[in-house]
Amino acid sequence: MGESFAAVMPANAYNWIAVWRRNFLAWKKVALASILGNLADPITNLFGLGFGLGLIVGRVEGTSYIAFLAAGMVATSAMTSATFETMYAAFARMDAKRTWEAILFTQLTLGDIVLGELVWAASKSVLAGTAIWIVAATLGYASWPSILYAMPAIALTGLVFASLAMVVISLAPSYDYFVFYQTLVLTPMVFLCGAVFPTSQLPGSFQHFAGLLPLAHSVDLIRPAMLERGADSAALHVGALCVYAVLPFFVSTALFRRRLLR
Amino acid sequence: MSTVAIDLAGVKKSFGDKVIVNELSFSVARGECFGLLGPNGAGKSTIARMLLGMISPDAGKITVLNEPVPSRARVARVRIGVVPQFDNLEREFTVRENLLVFGRYFGMSARKIEAVAPSLLEFARLESKADTRVAELSGGMKRRLTLARALVNDPHLLVMDEPTTGLDPHARHLIWERLRVLLARGKTILLTTHFMEEAERLCDRLCVLEGGRKIAEGKPDGLIDEHIGCNVVEIYGDDPHQLCELIRPHARHIEVSGETLFCYTPYPDQVRVKLRGRAGLRILQRPPNLEDVFLRLTGREMEK
Numbered sequence: 001m002g003e004s005f006a007a008v009m010p011a012n013a014y015n016w017i018a019v020w021r022r023n024f025l026a027w028k029k030v031a032l033a034s035i036l037g038n039l040a041d042p043i044t045n046l047f048g049l050g051f052g053l054g055l056i057v058g059r060v061e062g063t064s065y066i067a068f069l070a071a072g073m074v075a076t077s078a079m080t081s082a083t084f085e086t087m088y089a090a091f092a093r094m095d096a097k098r099t100w101e102a103i104l105f106t107q108l109t110l111g112d113i114v115l116g117e118l119v120w121a122a123s124k125s126v127l128a129g130t131a132i133w134i135v136a137a138t139l140g141y142a143s144w145p146s147i148l149y150a151m152p153a154i155a156l157t158g159l160v161f162a163s164l165a166m167v168v169i170s171l172a173p174s175y176d177y178f179v180f181y182q183t184l185v186l187t188p189m190v191f192l193c194g195a196v197f198p199t200s201q202l203p204g205s206f207q208h209f210a211g212l213l214p215l216a217h218s219v220d221l222i223r224p225a226m227l228e229r230g231a232d233s234a235a236l237h238v239g240a241l242c243v244y245a246v247l248p249f250f251v252s253t254a255l256f257r258r259r260l261l262r
Numbered sequence: 263m264s265t266v267a268i269d270l271a272g273v274k275k276s277f278g279d280k281v282i283v284n285e286l287s288f289s290v291a292r293g294e295c296f297g298l299l300g301p302n303g304a305g306k307s308t309i310a311r312m313l314l315g316m317i318s319p320d321a322g323k324i325t326v327l328n329e330p331v332p333s334r335a336r337v338a339r340v341r342i343g344v345v346p347q348f349d350n351l352e353r354e355f356t357v358r359e360n361l362l363v364f365g366r367y368f369g370m371s372a373r374k375i376e377a378v379a380p381s382l383l384e385f386a387r388l389e390s391k392a393d394t395r396v397a398e399l400s401g402g403m404k405r406r407l408t409l410a411r412a413l414v415n416d417p418h419l420l421v422m423d424e425p426t427t428g429l430d431p432h433a434r435h436l437i438w439e440r441l442r443v444l445l446a447r448g449k450t451i452l453l454t455t456h457f458m459e460e461a462e463r464l465c466d467r468l469c470v471l472e473g474g475r476k477i478a479e480g481k482p483d484g485l486i487d488e489h490i491g492c493n494v495v496e497i498y499g500d501d502p503h504q505l506c507e508l509i510r511p512h513a514r515h516i517e518v519s520g521e522t523l524f525c526y527t528p529y530p531d532q533v534r535v536k537l538r539g540r541a542g543l544r545i546l547q548r549p550p551n552l553e554d555v556f557l558r559l560t561g562r563e564m565e566k
Contacts, residue, residue: 004318004332011336018366025363026354098350104316105344106367106415107336261316262277 008257010111019103019116020123023089027124038128042077043135046070049196061198063227070136071223072195074129074150075157079215081128082158083186085121086165087178093117094169100260110261114253118162118245125158126151133226142226149225156241157218163248164214170255189215194223214244264328267292267419267450268313273322275308275474282308283319284474290452290467292418295445297461298454299552300471306454307347308474310423313452314339327419340368343412345422347454349404353397357388357407360396361414368415378414385440386410402433409440420444422453426460438463458552470556477559482552489558490550495525495533499543509533517557524557526550 010016027034050066060068093099103113133150136142142150168181190196192206193215199207210216217237224231231237268290275283283305290296298306311317313326315335324331329338352360361382365375383389386406396404405425412420425441426434441464445451455461461468462482470478470485478485492514497505502523506516512533515526527533530547537543 007315007333007336015369018363018369021366022352022363025359026352029354097353098346098348099352101346102350102364103367105314105339105342105346105412106364107340107369108367109336262318 005254005257008110008253008261010115011107011109015108015112016116016119018108019113020120022099023117023120024123035127035131038077038081038124039131041080042073042128042132045076046073046132046135064141066139067136067141067227068198068223069196070132070141071226072190072219074132074136074154074226075193075215075218075222076190076195077132078125078129078154078157078218079161079186079189082121082125082160082162083165083182085124086117086162087169087181088175090117090121090166091169091172091175091178094256094260104260110256111253114166114249114256118159118166118249121162121165122155122158125161126155129154129157136226143228146225146228149231150222153218153221153225156238156245157214157222160214160218160241160244163245163252166252167248167255170252170259189213192216194219214241217241217244265292266290266325267294267327268296268452269323269325270309271323273309273312273319273324275305275312275317275319282474283312286322286471286474286476288469288476288479290450292450293445293448294466295441295451295453295464297465297468298452298471299456299458299461299465299468299556300454301456303473304471305474306456306471307423310421310452310454313421314342314344340415341418343415343417343420345405345408345412345420345425347423347427349408351396351404351407351411354395356393356395357383357399358392360407360411364411365414370415375414378416382410382413385413385443387436400433402429402436405429405433405437406440409437413444417449419450419452422451424454424456426455426457434460458556462552468552470552470559472556472560478555485555486550486552489555490526492526492528492550493530494548494550494554495527495530496522496546496548497525497537497543498522500540505537509536512536515558517561519557524554526554526558 046069050069054065057065100113104110130151133142133147137144168178172178192210193213195215199210199216202210217240221231221234221237266289271287273283273286286309298309300306308317312319312324313331315332318332326338327341331338352363355363358379361379362372362375383392386409388403388407388410391399391403396407399407426437429437441451453464465482467481469476498521502518502521505523506518509525510516512529513525513527517524525533534545537545
């Protein structure tokens, strides 16, 4: 068991790049549509809620509501972009398109494929998150140098949610099950993790629970960066996100092994 | 280097209660074309996937290109080309991009892949389609691209699962001709098929499977001689059981399958004399083939 599990782990540090490049080539063919599609939703939210609700809310945590919300939208768009890339596109490559099957005929292992897919989904998060950040920075809601801190946090967020979604697709019999993950896990997380309003508004027990969720750690890294405040316990947030990225990787690879290599 | 390309010894595999492969042993020499012949559900695809390390046997030992499988299947796969039963080409990519992307999975540089691509395209007769999207290719072209893709890493061994299933006769003959070219170049081929004609034309040796068990192994004409060794008269158009009684004295052996009666006889003329004057009978006399071997060994026809 131990030996055969080792056989599906990434074979080396660079095999996954071939998988990433395959996805990049496919994406290049539809790049414009993909970028616009990924941006429309978070930007609508940012302006709709930011200006509309912002009028009623006034200032939040010492800043305008739209500036507060911008960081939440960057984190949320990184989350949804990685999740959707994994749940729909990677699932199709694993299942109906048989892309993974073809890759398994070569010298790549299942772990190489999963790693390549994760880094790819994280790359799409960086694209989506950075685009929102650019909009926010252009409007003066974020400082330009803050991208240096925000970008790694966005990438890590993408890796975390791609990794979690990998576990979902390794278990789901079909697309129909993804909606449960979306509605029961992701949507509540947006409201619990301080993306749209401060967690201090939540009842105490919820606050403790929310502190354990990955999106909370992302928001707590990205918002101080964008608002040029020092992040409290940044090492803790990075550490927690790393755990959320790494553990599901091993779990999903083990589950895929059971599903695809019997 | 060993002269054995594939060796299976006492391999077993079950899924739940269902035994898929049962105590299977065979070995394939380098440069040989070896066939796994059997109806759907005989375990052919499972065996092909086991050779690639994609399914682990419950018991037994598998060696492919001197590597123990599945433990070192990854190393063996570097020198294996695979043509799967179901296409898994990149539909949105062009023919050339498919070769590029697949070559990269073997760690090949773009320059190296570009260097081998023209000869692969020529081999697959796809020179004029290099920049066409796969979604626009015909079934035969897709199959040939899959074959070209399987050759991108210059493999010693090709594992082909039903390489011509679903193709029209013209496309099938073209694949057969291409495979003979590969054999002439010294490649080893393991192919699974349920086409008797394919097995007879291509395979140096084959193994006939039923229900995961080997029921015969040998050269195609050797198997035919050993198990049949005489002419075949196919008769249909009347109650086969009644006809059976009539011609039994002149037959070495008779099989009834559906409405057709297969009479194995060294004296076909005498059988014809017996049937003379019976209206509505269709009689076909032909040399024996592997289909007859399968029928003789299992009592049933292979799915066509």
